[in-house]
Amino acid sequence: MSIAILPDDPQLRERFSELKPPLAPQAAVIEADRCLNCFDAPCTAACPTHIDVPGFIKRIASGNLRGSALRILEANILGSSCARVCPVDVLCEGACVLHRQNRKPIQIALLQRHAMDAFHASGEALSASLPGTRNLRVACIGGGPASLACAAELCRQGAQATVIERRPLPGGLNTYGVAEYKLRATDSLREVEMIRRLGVDFRFGVTINSAAALDALESEFDYIFLGLGLGAMQRLGVPGEDSDGVMNALELIAAYKIGHIREMHGTVVVVGAGNTAIDAANAARRLGAETVYLLYRRGENDMSAFDFEYEHAKQEGVQFLWRRQPLAIRSGEHGRLLLDTVQVQQVDKSLLPIPDSQFTIDCDLVVPAIGQSPLAQLIQELRGVNVRDGRIVADLATGQTGNPRYFAAGDCVNGGREVVDAVAGGKRAAIAMLKNAEVAYA
Amino acid sequence: MPDIRATDIRVRGFAGSINSPNPFWLASAPPTNTGEMIMRAFDAGWGGAVWKTIGEPITNVSSRYSATDWNGQRIMGFNNIELISDRTVEDNLREMAEVKKRYPHHAVIASLMVASNRETWHEIVVRAEEAGADGLELNFGCPHGMSERGMGSAVGQVPEYAQMITEWVKEKARTPVLVKLTPNISDIRTVARAAKRGGADGLSAINTINSITGIDLDTLVPRPNVDGKSSHGGYCGPAVKPIALNMVQQIMSDPEAALPLSGIGGIGNWRDAAEFILLGCGTVQVCTAVMHYGYRIVEDMAEGLENWMRSKGFATIEDFRGLSLNRVTEWKHLNLNYKIVARIDEQKCIGCDLCHIACWDGAHQCIHLDRVSGPVDGHVELHPIPAVRKAESRASIAETPVSRKEREAVAQGPYPTPLERIPRVDETECVGCNLCSLVCPVDQCITMVHVDTGLPPETWDERMRSTACAPQPQSS
Numbered sequence: 001m002s003i004a005i006l007p008d009d010p011q012l013r014e015r016f017s018e019l020k021p022p023l024a025p026q027a028a029v030i031e032a033d034r035c036l037n038c039f040d041a042p043c044t045a046a047c048p049t050h051i052d053v054p055g056f057i058k059r060i061a062s063g064n065l066r067g068s069a070l071r072i073l074e075a076n077i078l079g080s081s082c083a084r085v086c087p088v089d090v091l092c093e094g095a096c097v098l099h100r101q102n103r104k105p106i107q108i109a110l111l112q113r114h115a116m117d118a119f120h121a122s123g124e125a126l127s128a129s130l131p132g133t134r135n136l137r138v139a140c141i142g143g144g145p146a147s148l149a150c151a152a153e154l155c156r157q158g159a160q161a162t163v164i165e166r167r168p169l170p171g172g173l174n175t176y177g178v179a180e181y182k183l184r185a186t187d188s189l190r191e192v193e194m195i196r197r198l199g200v201d202f203r204f205g206v207t208i209n210s211a212a213a214l215d216a217l218e219s220e221f222d223y224i225f226l227g228l229g230l231g232a233m234q235r236l237g238v239p240g241e242d243s244d245g246v247m248n249a250l251e252l253i254a255a256y257k258i259g260h261i262r263e264m265h266g267t268v269v270v271v272g273a274g275n276t277a278i279d280a281a282n283a284a285r286r287l288g289a290e291t292v293y294l295l296y297r298r299g300e301n302d303m304s305a306f307d308f309e310y311e312h313a314k315q316e317g318v319q320f321l322w323r324r325q326p327l328a329i330r331s332g333e334h335g336r337l338l339l340d341t342v343q344v345q346q347v348d349k350s351l352l353p354i355p356d357s358q359f360t361i362d363c364d365l366v367v368p369a370i371g372q373s374p375l376a377q378l379i380q381e382l383r384g385v386n387v388r389d390g391r392i393v394a395d396l397a398t399g400q401t402g403n404p405r406y407f408a409a410g411d412c413v414n415g416g417r418e419v420v421d422a423v424a425g426g427k428r429a430a431i432a433m434l435k436n437a438e439v440a441y442a
Numbered sequence: 443m444p445d446i447r448a449t450d451i452r453v454r455g456f457a458g459s460i461n462s463p464n465p466f467w468l469a470s471a472p473p474t475n476t477g478e479m480i481m482r483a484f485d486a487g488w489g490g491a492v493w494k495t496i497g498e499p500i501t502n503v504s505s506r507y508s509a510t511d512w513n514g515q516r517i518m519g520f521n522n523i524e525l526i527s528d529r530t531v532e533d534n535l536r537e538m539a540e541v542k543k544r545y546p547h548h549a550v551i552a553s554l555m556v557a558s559n560r561e562t563w564h565e566i567v568v569r570a571e572e573a574g575a576d577g578l579e580l581n582f583g584c585p586h587g588m589s590e591r592g593m594g595s596a597v598g599q600v601p602e603y604a605q606m607i608t609e610w611v612k613e614k615a616r617t618p619v620l621v622k623l624t625p626n627i628s629d630i631r632t633v634a635r636a637a638k639r640g641g642a643d644g645l646s647a648i649n650t651i652n653s654i655t656g657i658d659l660d661t662l663v664p665r666p667n668v669d670g671k672s673s674h675g676g677y678c679g680p681a682v683k684p685i686a687l688n689m690v691q692q693i694m695s696d697p698e699a700a701l702p703l704s705g706i707g708g709i710g711n712w713r714d715a716a717e718f719i720l721l722g723c724g725t726v727q728v729c730t731a732v733m734h735y736g737y738r739i740v741e742d743m744a745e746g747l748e749n750w751m752r753s754k755g756f757a758t759i760e761d762f763r764g765l766s767l768n769r770v771t772e773w774k775h776l777n778l779n780y781k782i783v784a785r786i787d788e789q790k791c792i793g794c795d796l797c798h799i800a801c802w803d804g805a806h807q808c809i810h811l812d813r814v815s816g817p818v819d820g821h822v823e824l825h826p827i828p829a830v831r832k833a834e835s836r837a838s839i840a841e842t843p844v845s846r847k848e849r850e851a852v853a854q855g856p857y858p859t860p861l862e863r864i865p866r867v868d869e870t871e872c873v874g875c876n877l878c879s880l881v882c883p884v885d886q887c888i889t890m891v892h893v894d895t896g897l898p899p900e901t902w903d904e905r906m907r908s909t910a911c912a913p914q915p916q917s918s
Contacts, residue, residue, distance in 0.1 A: 033514035036883055039799035039828065042863070045835045048842060061513075090843050100792040100859055101884060304846060396839055418842040428839075 003193040003202070004169060006186055009259055015286045016180035019312070020084075020110060028114040032061035035106045036097065043092035043108060048424035049076035053092055057111055069119030072112055073126060077152040077427075078145055080120060080191045081174050082420045083113035084183045087306050091420070120190055125197040132199075133158035136437045138430075139221040140164065141208055144172020145419045146410025147227030148195055149426030150399075155199040157434055162201040162221070169258070170202055172229055174419060176254040179279040181286075185257045218405065223433045225399070226385075226392060226408035227426060230416055236271060236368045240329030245337045249280035249369030256283055266364035267291040269339055270318075271326055273303035277369035278310065281318040284367070292318045293361065297325040297344055297351055325351065327358070329366055337363050391415050399429025407433060449751045450758050451744060453489065453549075456724045457618035457644030457702040460577045462549035464489035465747075465759055466715065466740050469646075469706055469727035470553035470579060470622075473737070475527065477537025481544060486737035487744055490549030492646075492727060495526035495581045496534045496570065497555040497593075508655040508665035510681060519681030520730045521655040523666060523673050525587045526555050531566070535573035542574030549725075550574065551620070555581040555593050558603065560610045567614045577617045580607065580642075582633070583624035583649025585676045595649070598624035601636035608640025618643035620704060623689075626652050630689045634699035644702035646727065647693060648686045650676025679730040683708030687721060691770050694722035710739070712746030719759060720766035778905065779897035782874035782890040784809070784867045790887035793863030797878035797888060802828050808871035809878060814862045819870045869893070 023031060035057045043053040052071055059068035072079035088094070088109045096105030136159035140147035143165030151161035169175050174188040196202060208214065217224055233248035235241060247255075249270065255261040264287040270277050273296035284292045294313065296303060299322050303310065314320075327340040343357035384403035386393040392408045394400060399407040409425025411417065453462045467490035468474045468483055475494045483491060502524055510519035527534055542550055552570035556562045570578060582604050584594030597603045604621065611619050621637035623630055625648040634645055652674050657664045664672035686707020693699045705718030710731035718726050731739055756762045786797070786809075801809035807822040811831060818824050843849045867878075879888040 030514050036794045036796065038793075039795040040832045040835050042793065045838065046840055048840045050836050050840070087842065090849055097792040097794045097859075302846070304844075306849075414841070417844050421842050424840075 003189050003196055005189055006169075006258060008186070009262075011262065012180060012256070012259070013184075016184075016283075019181045022117060023107070023110045023114050025114075028060055028111060029063075031107050032057045032111055034098075035061075038097055042095040042097060043106075046091050046095035047075075048091075048418075048420045049082075049427065050424075051075040051079065051092075051112070053108055056115055057106065057108070060111055060115055065115055065118040066122070066124070068115035072115060073119075076420065076423050077149050077195060078174070078191060078419060078423050079112060080116035081145075081178075081183050081188055082423065083109050083116055084187070085174075085178050086418060086420050087308075089306070089308060120194070126194055128156045128158065128199050130158035131155070132160065134434070134437065136160065136223075136434065137221045138162070138223045138225055138433060139217050140225040140227055140426075141217075142172065142227035142229055142410075142412075143167070143170035143192075143202070143204075144227055144229050144410065144422065145174060146229075146412075146422035146426035146429075147172075147225060148192065148200075149423040150225045150227060150407075150409065150430045151200040151426075152195045152198055153427045153430035154434065157430075159430075159434060159437070160199075160201070161430075162203060164203045164206050164208065164217075166205065166207040168204055170204070172227075173250075176257060177250055177276070178419075179253065179283060180257055181282075222405070222437065224406050225426070225429055225433070226401070226406060226412060227410045227422070228392075228408075228412040230411045231390075233368060234370055236326055236370070238326050238328050240331075241366075241368070243329055243331060243337065245335070245364065246329060246366045246368070249276045249367050252280050252367055253283060256287060261287065263287055264289040264365070266336070267293070267362065268365045268367060269293045269295055269361055269363050270367040270369055271295045272369035273298075273305055274369065275305045275309050277367075278305050278313045278318070280367050280369050281313055282316045284365070285316045285318060289364075292316075293321050293363075294318050295321045295324050295326065295341065297323065298346070299323060324359075325353075326366075332362055337366055339363055339366055389415075394429075396425075397428060398432035399425060400432060404436075449748045449756070451748055451751070453725055453759065456549075456704075457577060457620060460490075460549050460551070460618055461547065462489035462725065463547060464744050465719065465723075465725040466743050467491060467549060467551070467704065467725050467727045468732060469729040470495050470551075470581065471729040471733070472524070473729060473732045476529070477541045480541050480550070483732075483737045483740075484541075484545050484548050487740040488548075488737065490551065490576075490725065492551040492553050492579050493527075493534065493538060493575075495553040495555045495584070496531055496566070497526050498557075499528050499530055500525040500587075502528055503668045505666040505668060508675070509679070510655050517679055517730065517734050519653075519655065519677055520679035520733070521653050521666070521675040521677050522650070523586050523668075523675040526581070526584065531569065535569055538570075538573040538575060542576075549576050551577045551579050553579040553581050553622070554611075555584065555588060558592055558597065558607060560613075563607060563610045564614045567611055571615065571617055575617060577620060577644075578611065578615055579620045579622050579646055580611060581622050581649075582607070583622045585624060585626050585650055585652050586674060595624040595626055598622075598633055598649070599627050601632050604633050605636040605640035608637050608642050612641040620644040620646050622646040622649055622706075623693075624649045625685060625689055629692075631692055631696050631699045634693045634696070634701070638699060638701055642701060644704065644724075645693065645699075646704040646706055648682070648689050648707045650678045651682055651685065653677030678708065679734075680708045680710060683714060687717060690718060690721045690723060691767065694764065694767055695770065710734075712743045712750065715743060715747060716750060716762075717766075719763050721770075722764040722767055724759070724763060774903040774906075775901050777899040778902060779895050779900050781893050781895045783869040783872040783893055784874070784878050785889050785891050786865060786867060786878075787887050787889070788859075788864050790884050791859050791864045792884055792887075793859040794883060795863060795865060796881045796883070798865045799828055800877050800881045805875050805877045806871060806873050808868040808873075809865045810868060811862060811865055813864055813866050817866055817868075819868045821871065 037054045041054045056068040056071040092108045093105040138161045140151045140163045154161040170192045171188040175185045268284040268289040270281040281292050281294045324341045330338040332338040339361045343354045344351040385401045392413050394408040394413045399409045407429040409429045410422035451464045453465050470492040474491045480491045506524040508521045509517045512518040552575035556566050582598030588594035589596040621642045654664050703723045704725045705723030706727040709728050715726045798809045882888040
């Protein structure tokens with residue numbers, strides 16, 4: 001059984017054409033030649049998965065593309081999606097020593113993509129070096145980057161791993177949550193298919209939501225890895241937010257990526273100013289919404305979105321309403337919505353409404369995107385696994401939780417970082433489980 | 443103090459009587475194939491041209507050229523299997539007469555190659571001079587094709603043949619005779635001396651070097667590919683300049699070989715030209731750079747040379763010709779007590795640490811990453827090896843700075859190099875080899891500075907002689 005593939009949608013491809021087109025082969029070699037090949041390179045150190053960046057780049061320069069891709073995959077099984085979604089300005093490319101010579105950093109992400117695209121185009125399967133040589137079975141709950149990286153590492157080292165995902169498709173946010181112009185759902189699924197061919201088992205549509213389900217898992221598997229990601233979006237906490245026409249940012253992104261929403265019209269208001277809010281606002285523009293507002297209760301300098309994401313949203317035509325906060329959502333005429341807002345100002349640490357600054361926006365869709373609240377329900381049922389501030393408490397280096405049979409990594413532990421952090425955490429947990437198992441059976 | 447006199451880069455009386463408005467000549471090669479090309483080259487600013495070798499017309503193959511690229515740069519080295527002119531002697535000489543008529547002050551040199559008999563050489567010499575050639579260049583260097591027919595380097599590799607043919611030519615020639623030398627010989631001076639004995643008025647060096655530039659890894663056929671086969675060719679371009687400079691120095695430092703010399707080999711800009719002249723060349727010849735970029739490159743060659751001469755206070759070519767010759771000596775005459783060490787400018791260092799790994803793996807293990815942990819001077823055993831350092835950083839945990847606060851903690855203004863990445867030179871162990879300063883990508887970041895050893899200058903030669911003169915210990 002292969003991983004399901006989504007039908008090609010030319011309209012989606014056109015509307016969400018890639019932000020950064022791939023490098024042409026000769027351009028890749030020229031760029032690869034620019035790399036100084038630093039010793040103990042800062043780009044490698046900055047990468048949470050410590051990809052041997054000069055190593056894979058010099059393989060591109062020499063024409064050893066297969067070796068380049070394998071070098072990347074050795075460190076980061078999701079090298080293909082990371083090449084597309086990593087905020088490289090604050091990671092590898094930000095660490096490039098060329099900055100200090102007032103030169104442009106090496107375009108590491110595009111080079112990584114070049115090598116990975118060539119590998120995927122070749123159709124070569126990645127093979128585990130010692131398939132099934134270890135008597136270790138691990139269940140990875142959640143089908144996102146942390147679980148995928150954990151399961152892949154386990155399989156590569158001869159253990160058995162099963163990914164359990166409640167949704168019909170694997171990949172987590174890579175498939176359902178990343179803006180299509182950065183990472184296509186089809187590319188995410190292609191990457192997961194590579195991991196399946198490595199020997200990872202998948203169970204789809206399975207929700208673990210009871211003590212009984214956990215008991216069953218515990219009897220079937222030696223260890224359980226929690227790659228749960230984050231839970232539902234936080235609610236706005238204003239009257240009317242359950243009206244038709246209110247849809248949170250992650251729902252919106254997932255819906256257009258898998259083809260459930262193909263067009264939008266009128267006015268859309270996104271509430272929040274993180275990277276996900278920006279993805280949702282840009283998506284609304286590209287799907288056809290004439291006016292898209294991004295409403296944020298604080299100012300430009302307080303937004304948590306990366307600077308390049310903010311710049312991008314401005315170019316997409318998103319309009320920003322600073323220091324404004326929703327008060328209520330009411331039904332308007334012809335199925336439209338009326339969003340009551342008020343201007344606020346910061347007094348000491350609290351935001352206070354400014355009198356007579358109320359303003360109602362006549363709109364078609366309200367998209368709350370004000371951070372994701374960690375899923376805690378399931379965790380409550382796990383004995384010995386601590387949860388603090390909605391995050392699972394696990395050792396950073398090993399992913400070990402308070403319960404020796406449970407490991408965890410990714411957003412459910414770090415509260416929401418990047419794909420590459422989830423991959424690094426999942427892999428570290430896999431290595432720790434392998435080591436623990438070795439000690440146990442020794 | 444820059445000299446304010448006007449610089450004059452004219453060449454006067456080279457090899458006796460050859461004049462040209464500047465020392466930049468086109469070498470005998472495709473850029474000098476026809477009169478039309480040479481006239482365009484003179485219009486572009488070239489001072490002289492050595493005509494594509496004239497002789498019995500040949501048939502060429504296709505393809506003819508191949509190149510070595512390096513690190514994204516095209517044509518670091520260039521290779522050809524083209525033969526001499528494929529045009530008739532009559533066509534070439536008729537055009538030569540036309541060029542001389544229109545450009546009387548430029549140097550036009552006839553490169554000649556004919557079968558090795560006296561009458562044939564006499565005939566071509568007379569015809570070339572009648573066409574108006576300012577000088578003759580005997581092509582004893584072509585390493586491919588012609589050599590299989592007893593010409594080119596087949597002559598240039600045998601001093602007796604080179605001398606004999608030079609003598610034949612000199613019997614008829616009224617213009618200066620230059621002998622073009624092949625580098626494909628164990629000591630280029632042997633043929634240079636033979637040419638001088640034969641009466642040559644000057645020399646041209648070097649011709650191309652036997653080469654196979656590479657092999658196509660798909661077809662397994664070496665380049666250039668002629669219907670599935672290849673043949674060794676002649677290598678030239680920037681890659682050969684160091685070899686040419688050495689041979690030029692060898693010739694010009696040998697009293698039995700030294701003659702007015704036209705330098706050839708990888709010259710592409712005024713800096714290269716100045717180096718050849720500093721080793722004694724009176725003119726220089728260029729081919730590959732023109733084949734790559736066109737005649738226009740001569741503009742900067744002339745301007746650049748003039749500007750450099752002005753800055754150094756040289757008014758004419760003769761003012762600096764050969765000035766570096768006495769700076770080359772045999773190894774045994776170098777001062778063994780002279781010591782330099784590497785210094786790293788912390789302000790300029792970008793933290794690539796290429797000097798560290800180069801010193802550890804390619805030199806003397808004396809560049810360390812110990813500025814934070816504290817400097818340790820001494821031999822290799824006292825230091826962690828590079829692999830340890832690398833393993834430590836691979837084992838570290840890095841996270842993406844996501845919040846604004848985390849990002850601000852990472853960005854530290856204009857990217858200062860962290861102290862732990864700035865290497866330190868252990869001067870007690872540094873042997874002054876230069877390697878680190880050569881690999882450093884930043885200008886003037888690593889400099890080699892003189893340190894006083896407190897010892898008087900002493901060469902190996904002197905040391906051996908003083909040891910030999912010293913009283914020998916008596917064995918009991």
